[in-house]
Amino acid sequence: MEPSPLYRQLAVHYLDAIRAGSLKPGDKLPSLRSLTRLHSISLSTALQLCRTMEGEGWVEARDRSGYFVRRPRRLAIAAMEEPAAHVAPDPAQYVGIHAKVSEFVARRRQGEVRIDFSLARGAPELYPAQALQTIMMRLLRQRPALLTTAAPSRSLTPLREAAARRGMRAGMTLAPDEVLSTNGCIEALNLALRAVAQPGDTVAVESPTFYGLLQVLESLGMRAVEIPTSPQTGLSVEALEMALEAYDNIKAVVVVPHLQNPLGSVMPDAHKQRLVALCEQHGVALIEDDTYSELLDSDTPARAIKSWDRTGNVIHCASLHKILAPGMRLGWISAGRWHARVEMLKYTQTRSNEELSQWTAGEYMATGAFDRHLRRLRERLREQRERTTDAIAAHFPPGTRLNLPPGGLQLWVELPDRLSSMTVFDRALREGILVAPGALFSNSSRFDHYLRINCGWPFTDAIESGLRRLGEIACESGAVRMAA
Amino acid sequence: MEPSPLYRQLAVHYLDAIRAGSLKPGDKLPSLRSLTRLHSISLSTALQLCRTMEGEGWVEARDRSGYFVRRPRRLAIAAMEEPAAHVAPDPAQYVGIHAKVSEFVARRRQGEVRIDFSLARGAPELYPAQALQTIMMRLLRQRPALLTTAAPSRSLTPLREAAARRGMRAGMTLAPDEVLSTNGCIEALNLALRAVAQPGDTVAVESPTFYGLLQVLESLGMRAVEIPTSPQTGLSVEALEMALEAYDNIKAVVVVPHLQNPLGSVMPDAHKQRLVALCEQHGVALIEDDTYSELLDSDTPARAIKSWDRTGNVIHCASLHKILAPGMRLGWISAGRWHARVEMLKYTQTRSNEELSQWTAGEYMATGAFDRHLRRLRERLREQRERTTDAIAAHFPPGTRLNLPPGGLQLWVELPDRLSSMTVFDRALREGILVAPGALFSNSSRFDHYLRINCGWPFTDAIESGLRRLGEIACESGAVRMAA
Known part of the structure; x- marks a missing residue:
């Protein structure tokens, strides 16, 4: 990559100061003259710096007094309205998303x-290509027969161990052999749905939700009932309750508790807890898609829905696609009381995942580099x-x-x-x-x-x-x- | 690996001569004395050589005259009887193989x-670990972002190209974009069956057949009707015809034309051709599992069933698991007129396969080393x-x-x-x-x-x-x- 021009580097420097709060809305930037002295730059570079920041909306020029930090434009944008949770849901229907897609x-x-x-x-x-490459090349040198040896069934790969460890941080107690590696989260969702529901059954989903999920439901011949979902707090548990009372053939609920796709909503812990209890009470499987949790702006990990699960009714699915390696198809599933059925379905659908990529990712995740990367x-x-x-x-x-x-x-x-x-x-x-x-x-x-x-x-x-x-x-x- | 002892190396040498026919049943081995001179070995090594070959049944000692080449014991074993093809098939049933397995x-x-x-x-x-490792390490060095870049959809990987080229040798005309990479042949079979049949439908299979296929059918909620299959010539086309007339809900036939698992049978070309016509006439999809063809003892490639397909009614599935790399989950599918549906199902089930393994295997298959290995x-x-x-x-x-x-x-x-x-x-x-x-x-x-x-x-x-x-x-x- 070419280094960016000097005025751009300086803009980033001032932006960081604004973001960090050391320059607040209303504060004055150093004058042009001060800038030239402070950074040993020409007057034209200083001017370019200020105009760039003005053009991007970070500062505004006030006549003859200089440049002042603006309130970030994003603060001016209005939030969305909350969906009406107390209306009856649309009737469950067979998904017709393939045609749209x-x-x-x-x-x-x-x-x-x-x-x-x-x-x-x-x-x-954004991802640690070099570190993954180094680990993979070392594995290939150390275990030359890795590519020509069929993966032993049930082998406790470092990925399964790493997934169990990450699960602990999110409040789940999982042994590595309760975690099965999958080809991405999408295979995990397929297996979860196939384990708990049959073609013709109804599955409750967030509304809106990512079309990948609607496509899986359509391809499995399942019906979807869309549950109002808040852009702030995610799935409306009240609305789900109404739907569970209105329909008796809902077999599962699929929910993305953290950074829901597309909303970006995050369910409060109290909602997650009520959701677990509600699903259990109605005998409905709860499928948690935890793809995005590690991308939450927080140093304390969010608690997984499954952390409140005491009866094995929650199936937890996750993946490395967004957080570590978009080029590796690695996900995992902890299927609670459906573990044996999911293990069987995984075997009949694609057999065990390859070992090499599981070892590579798992070894990386076992180092401190993973958290630094995140x-x-x-x-x-x-x-x-x-x-x-x-x-x-x-x-x-x-x-x-x-x-x-x-x-x-x-x-x-x-x-x-x-x-x-x-x-x-x-x-x-x-x-x-x-x-x-x-x-x-x-x-x-x-x-x-x-x-x-x-x-x-x-x-x-x-x-x-x-x-x-x-x-x-x-x-x-x-x-x-x-x-x- | 340790080198084998001298007598064992010499035994392999004589075995090769017997196999190649330069030593025939009834021929006399060189005397012990000649053996010591011929190979500059001790008398005890010569004796160990002869006793080893005797112990393994290759030669027999005749009193005072020396050791003579025996008729291989395997020639004494009786062949199996042909199954009765002209009996009505068992009724189609839901497969109950999971319990057995x-x-x-x-x-x-x-x-x-x-x-x-x-x-x-x-x-x-038995597989070229070193060569695959070398290619993969080169790819990782040349394309460091391979692990962190999501596979572009529809990318024409070297594996798809290699599969299309191998298909040509088997008489099929396939463009690389008609071949989809899958997680092994088992995923290809899943996709093929999901594309052409629904839960509750009946699928005709060879009898006996590998339990992996019966498990797939059971997990998809499909019924199996077992068609008598000859240990010599594979699926009985007559018996299938009777079944197609007896049942009107057979949606597909799955057949392993070459080296059927477990029988090892090979369908004659005339049978394959009749099978293609029969399935077309009855509007039944024909799914060809071509996992083993490359292991046939022949320098001329066997003709794939799909090579007679003119209407897109044959779905061809294959894999590298038995022929190149048991540690890589690589297979492929050419789905004829179900191509778009299979592409959609593959996307919803596991997304595109990882690029790295497809490039590694595909590049190896593009070299002469692949045929030498085979x-x-x-x-x-x-x-x-x-x-x-x-x-x-x-x-x-x-x-x-x-x-x-x-x-x-x-x-x-x-x-x-x-x-x-x-x-x-x-x-x-x-x-x-x-x-x-x-x-x-x-x-x-x-x-x-x-x-x-x-x-x-x-x-x-x-x-x-x-x-x-x-x-x-x-x-x-x-x-x-x-x-x-």
């Missing part, structure tokens, strides 16, 4: 994508989320809403005036900008005026200008509609 | 296994099969039958007098010898007096004595039963 994919393939905001994924450079990753994602939110606040039409989530790599954006995200999607794609339209996150049309925006990539000028253009397109689409 | 696994865990004949797998040392592998497996058969002929009770298959790594052995293989299994396990009892290979009890014996491991003295002990146990079990 296929259309999305087909349209996407027509355009050439320059900037992709549609993912829910981190940039490769801290850096959270820090970088926080910056990316904040800068993305600032850009959205600056460029999107008035009335745009979003809740800045306390972690993770995506934003859920509500467009004003029920503006169609498909219109924005189509127009943006013509200019090479890809977004995930809200329609993909529900069977209903309730989220058609939402977008999910990925913040997993370093915030570059290209990203900034992509967001600006996206905002302009949204403004234009709104104006066109108003005129029509 | 669970019992097998539970019993196996009680004993300590010294010698494992129950696998269908090659020893790690030739060596076939040669070694042939020796192991022959020596295993010789040992069975020498030690198993009279009336034992088997067909020596033209390739592969296992033997299917019929015990005389309908001797229960579970009795043999139990007694052998007490002595640390594990076999796969025939009961696991069918829903019926038709194969309860069969055993499947793995020949994938180098034939050592331990294997020889394990087979001898197994034969004694079978003889004792038979005698006990007779006496009872």
Whole structure:
């Protein structure tokens, strides 16, 4: 990577000071003259520094008095409204998401994508490639027969041990042999659903939820009932209770308690606890998708739902895809009282995972480097989320809403005036900008005026200008509609 | 590995001559005195050589005249009878194999296994660990971000290209983008069955067949109808035709045309062709499991069933598990007219396979080393099969039958007098010898007096004595039963 120009390096320096609170809204930046002396830079560089920070909305120029720190734009953006939890849920239905996703994919393939905001994924450079490579090469040298020896069934790989250890931090008591390695969290969810429900059965899901889950349900021939979900506190336990009373064929609930996809919501512990009790009382399996917990901006680990499980009714699923190695398909599942059935289903579906990648990831996770990596990753994602939110606040039409989530790599954006995200999607794609339209996150049309925006990539000028253009397109689409 | 003693090296030399036909049954070995001169060995080494070959049944001592080449014992073993093809098939039923396999696994865990004949797998040392390791380490150095970059969807990995190229040799015309990588052949079979049939539907399978397939059917809630299958020519197309006429809910046929597991049968081309036509005519999907073709003792590749497919009705599944890398979970599927559906199911089940292993295997397969490896592998497996058969002929009770298959790594052995293989299994396990009892290979009890014996491991003295002990146990079990 080329080093960034001097004025940009200095901008980052001042930004850090603003973020850390040592420069507060209303504080004055050093004068141009002071800047030249302080940093031994030319007057034009000092001017470029101030104008850049002004352009990005961090400071404002006041006539003849200099540059002052602004309130970050993101603080001006309105939060979303809470969903109505006390209405009867839509009837459970067979999921029809494949058609929507296929259309999305087909349209996407027509355009050439320059900037992709549609993912829910981190940039490769956010992950410790070098360290993983070093471990893998050492393993290949030390155990040359690893690639030519079939994985022993039930072998307690370092990944299973690491998953059990991480589980302890989240309040779960798991032995490594209660954890099964899977091909990513998506296989874990497949196995969990196949273990507890049959085709034709109904599964309660958050609304909105990630289309990957809706696709799994559709492919397994299961019905989904969508439960109102708060952008702040996640699944509405009251609404779920109403649904469980209204339908007697709900076999499972799938929930993402921390940094829900796409909302970014986090369930309070009291909600998780009530959810565990409610599911148990109704004899409904509770499937916890814990993909994002490690991305929470917090030094104390969040408590997993399964930590309150006393009867084996909670199935815990997780993965390394977002937190360590997007190029390795590694996830795991702790299936409680369905352990034997899930083990059998895993064997019949894909056999045991390869050993090499499990050893590589597991050995890395056993070192202090893993937590150091996670801290850096959270820090970088926080910056990316904040800068993305600032850009959205600056460029999107008035009335745009979003809740800045306390972690993770995506934003859920509500467009004003029920503006169609498909219109924005189509127009943006013509200019090479890809977004995930809200329609993909529900069977209903309730989220058609939402977008999910990925913040997993370093915030570059290209990203900034992509967001600006996206905002302009949204403004234009709104104006066109108003005129029509 | 330690070099084998001199007499053993010389025994291998003479064995090669016998196998190659330069020493024929009835031919005399050089005298002990000639042997000492020919090979500059001591008289005691020459004697050890001859006694070893005698002990293994290759030569016999005739009084005062020396050692003469014997007819290999395996030639004395009787072939199996052909199954009756013209009887109505058993009614289709839900597979109840999990219970059988669970019992097998539970019993196996009680004993300590010294010698494992129950696998269908090659020893790690039969595969090119070093070459695969070298390629993988080079890839890791050249593309350090491989582990931290999510696999692009639809990326045309070298594995997909190699699979398409190998397909050409087997008479199929496939573009790399018609081949999808899977987690082994077992995932390919799952996807194929999920694409063409629903829970409750009936699937026709060979009888006997490998329990892995019966487990997949059971876990998917499908019914199996077992079609009589010849130990020589594989699936009986006539019997299948009767079944298709008797049942109207058969949605698919799964067939292993080459080196069927467990039979080792090979379908003649004319049968394959009739099978393709029959399935098309009845609107039944034909799923070809081509795991073993590359292990056929032949320099001309066998023609895949899919090579006669003109309408996309044949789904071809294969894997590297038996032929290249038992430690890598790599298979592939070409799903004909179900391609889009299988692609969707693969995405919802486990996402795309990791890139690293696909690149490693695919790059190896693109070199001449792959065919050289396969030739060596076939040669070694042939020796192991022959020596295993010789040992069975020498030690198993009279009336034992088997067909020596033209390739592969296992033997299917019929015990005389309908001797229960579970009795043999139990007694052998007490002595640390594990076999796969025939009961696991069918829903019926038709194969309860069969055993499947793995020949994938180098034939050592331990294997020889394990087979001898197994034969004694079978003889004792038979005698006990007779006496009872």
